[in-house]
Amino acid sequence: MPKHVDHDVRRAEIAEALVRVAGRRGLHAVGMRDVAAEAGVSLRLVQYYFQTKEKLLLHGLHHLARGFGERVTARVVAIGDDPGPRAVIEALLMAALPTDEESRRFHLLYTSYAVLAVTDESLAAQPFIDNPNAAEDTVAGLLQKAKDAGLTGPDVDARTEAISLLAMSAGLGTGVLVGQRGPESAADVLGHHLDRIFQDGRDG
Amino acid sequence: MPKHVDHDVRRAEIAEALVRVAGRRGLHAVGMRDVAAEAGVSLRLVQYYFQTKEKLLLHGLHHLARGFGERVTARVVAIGDDPGPRAVIEALLMAALPTDEESRRFHLLYTSYAVLAVTDESLAAQPFIDNPNAAEDTVAGLLQKAKDAGLTGPDVDARTEAISLLAMSAGLGTGVLVGQRGPESAADVLGHHLDRIFQDGRDG
DNA sequence: ACCATCATGGTACGGTCGTATCACCAAGGA
DNA sequence: TCCTTGGTGATACGACCGTACCATGATGGT
Numbered sequence: 001m002p003k004h005v006d007h008d009v010r011r012a013e014i015a016e017a018l019v020r021v022a023g024r025r026g027l028h029a030v031g032m033r034d035v036a037a038e039a040g041v042s043l044r045l046v047q048y049y050f051q052t053k054e055k056l057l058l059h060g061l062h063h064l065a066r067g068f069g070e071r072v073t074a075r076v077v078a079i080g081d082d083p084g085p086r087a088v089i090e091a092l093l094m095a096a097l098p099t100d101e102e103s104r105r106f107h108l109l110y111t112s113y114a115v116l117a118v119t120d121e122s123l124a125a126q127p128f129i130d131n132p133n134a135a136e137d138t139v140a141g142l143l144q145k146a147k148d149a150g151l152t153g154p155d156v157d158a159r160t161e162a163i164s165l166l167a168m169s170a171g172l173g174t175g176v177l178v179g180q181r182g183p184e185s186a187a188d189v190l191g192h193h194l195d196r197i198f199q200d201g202r203d204g
Numbered sequence: 205m206p207k208h209v210d211h212d213v214r215r216a217e218i219a220e221a222l223v224r225v226a227g228r229r230g231l232h233a234v235g236m237r238d239v240a241a242e243a244g245v246s247l248r249l250v251q252y253y254f255q256t257k258e259k260l261l262l263h264g265l266h267h268l269a270r271g272f273g274e275r276v277t278a279r280v281v282a283i284g285d286d287p288g289p290r291a292v293i294e295a296l297l298m299a300a301l302p303t304d305e306e307s308r309r310f311h312l313l314y315t316s317y318a319v320l321a322v323t324d325e326s327l328a329a330q331p332f333i334d335n336p337n338a339a340e341d342t343v344a345g346l347l348q349k350a351k352d353a354g355l356t357g358p359d360v361d362a363r364t365e366a367i368s369l370l371a372m373s374a375g376l377g378t379g380v381l382v383g384q385r386g387p388e389s390a391a392d393v394l395g396h397h398l399d400r401i402f403q404d405g406r407d408g
Numbered sequence: 409a410c411c412a413t414c415a416t417g418g419t420a421c422g423g424t425c426g427t428a429t430c431a432c433c434a435a436g437g438a
Numbered sequence: 439t440c441c442t443t444g445g446t447g448a449t450a451c452g453a454c455c456g457t458a459c460c461a462t463g464a465t466g467g468t
Contacts, residue, residue, distance in 0.1 A: 004465085005415070026323030028232045031455060042417055043456095053456065108322055114382050115316050119230030128382040163393050164372055167379065171371030178318050178332040181367075189367050208435090209445070235425060246447055247426095257426060 011049050014039045015063035018056060023105035027112040032056065054122050061113050065127060068106050071095055085146035086198050089139055093169045093190050098176045099183045107173050136162050143197070152197055161197055168193065215253050218243045219267035222260060227309035231316040236260065258326050265317050265327070269335060272310050275299055289350035290402050293343055297373045297394050302380045303387045311377050340366050347401070356401055365401055372397065 017039035022030045032053055036043045050056035075095040079087050098104040117125040140162035146152050172186035221243035226234045236257055240247045254260040279299040283291050302308040321329040344366035350356050376390035 024323070026320065028320070029323065032457090033455080044417060044419095045415085047457075048415075051457095108319065111315065111378075112319050114378065115312065115319060116230065116232070118312055118381060119228070119233065125382055129384045132379065132384050157396070160393055160396050163376075163385075163389075164397060167375030167393070168368055168371045169375070170378060171373070171375035172367075174315075174318065174374060175336065175371065177322060179329055180333045180336050185367075189364055189371070192361070192364050193368060236427090237425080248447060248449095249445085251427075252445070255427095 007049060010045075011059060012063065014041070014046055014049060014056070015060050018060040019064055019067075019105065019109060022060070022109055022112070023101075027109055027116070057113075057116075058123065060109075061123070061127060064106060064109055064113070065131060067102075068110075071102065071106075085142040085149075085151065086194055089142050089165070090191070090194055092135070092139065093165060093194075094187060096169045097173050097183055097186050097190075104177065107177050111174065111177075132166065135166055139165060146198070153199060156197055165190070165193060211253060214249075215263060216267065218245070218250055218253060218260070219264050222264040223268055223271075223309065223313060226264070226313055226316075227305075231313055231320070261317075261320075262327065264313075265331060268310060268313055268317070269331060272314075275306065275310075289346040289353075289355065290398055293346050293369070294395070294398055296339070296343065297369060297398075298391060300373045301377050301387055301390050301394075308381065311381050315378065315381075336370065339370055343369060350402070357403060360401055369394070369397060 014035060018030065018035045021034050021038040025034070032046050033043050035056065036046045039046070046056065050059060072092060072095045075091045076088055079091050083091075095103065096107075098107040113123065114128050117123045117128055136159075140158045143152065143156065143158035143161055147154070147156060147158060169190060172181070172189060175181045176183050176186050218239060222234065222239045225238050225242040229238070236250050237247050239260065240250045243250070250260065254263060276296060276299045279295045280292055283295050287295075299307065300311075302311045317327065318332045321327045321332055340363075344362045347356065347360065347362035347365055351358070351360060351362060373394060376385070376393060379385045380387050380390050
């Protein structure tokens with residue numbers, strides 16, 4: 001067997017190119033030729049590693065989700081050793097806001113994919129259920145831990161507050177994306193609600 | 205002058221057709237031929253009343269926003285004479301949730317348009333700033349009135365809570381749209397936060 | 409050393425999309 | 439009455455898109 005190129009690496013490169021060009025011109029406007037040009041390869045190559053556009057888009061979604069997960073993890077790790085639940089939740093929520101180019105791209109494309117998934121049955125809607133649910137479980141778990149440790153008021157419902165915070169983060173993110181408000185304003189609103197939840201305890 | 209057809213009526217009919225077919229198959233998937241077929245007219249007619257697709261889409265957005273405004277107004281009016289601020293806010297927020305086919309369509313298409321506006325400079329981003337701002341002002345005004353009347357705790361910030369509620373409503377709406385949660389769950393979460401805001405007062 | 413095979417390039421094909429063009433009808437003012 | 443003009447239909451055009459097909463290096467196992 002000749003040449004032996006790592007297909008996974010190549011596919012990741014092409015998926016990266018898809019995400020880049022889609023972030024610039026919009027997911028609806030990207031064709032396979034655009035992706036090929038962005039990746040610096042020929043159209044045939046894109047066809048070779050992904051047989052069809054549908055598979056390319058699907059892979060792009062997974063690539064996007066994976067990259068975002070890594071981003072969030074990195075943010076959480078970066079806040080230091082044994083941080084309080086509030087710091088972790090804050091890092092989680094802030095990472096989801098479109099503050100820099102990467103998060104902006106993520107928010108735009110993830111929303112585009114979600115919209116596509118509603119009408120196109122070829123694009124599975126499952127990632128848009130599972131991923132948010134996982135995030136919800138994580139935040140709810142952290143809140144419950146905080147509540148058990150007495151860091152929050154006794155009347156907070158961890159699950160409800162987790163849902164609220166994530167929904168707010170998503171909604172505020174869209175507002176930032178379309179230019180309705182700045183990232184600082186969104187962060188302030190989130191911070192206000194974290195203050196409310198953690199008002200009875202102290203945090204590190 | 206012959207025939208005398210009311211252009212505004214015709215354009216509204218075609219815009220309605222655009223919204224219907226886009227709600228079914230996704231905004232990205234609709235062409236002028238689809239709109240013509242849905243409206244029961246020829247392609248030429250769509251071209252005649254809207255010269256270009258860009259203008260058709262723009263008119264569709266305005267049509268959508270106007271229809272939604274009327275829907276919200278109707279909901280608010282329907283709750284009876286001189287309702288309390290909480291009831292009005294609740295009606296506002298609930299009307300935005302994708303509960304029936306019409307609100308589902310609105311949420312899907314408005315999100316699609318917003319995503320388009322981010323990358324396509326032809327589609328003005330202004331509606332996605334002005335409309336949310338107007339909603340925000342309305343809710344903030346109602347909250348302030350409630351606070352002045354002693355219906356809320358003295359520590360609630362009307363503007364921040366208005367932003368939060370609308371962002372939550374939008375985020376929850378998306379969650380309902382993609383099937384992550386049911387409309388009842390979203391309504392519960394919103395109700396929980398309204399309870400919190402109005403916890404110190406009584407409402408009618 | 410050879411050849412099966414992975415990897416890659418170039419290009420053509422069918423379809424669709426937005427838009428433009430040509431033709432026709434109908435009606436009301438001169 | 440006739441002719442100007444608004445409304446409508448059918449169809450053509452050029453561009454682009456996703457996909458398929460054909461050709462050809464390059465390479466490693468035997």
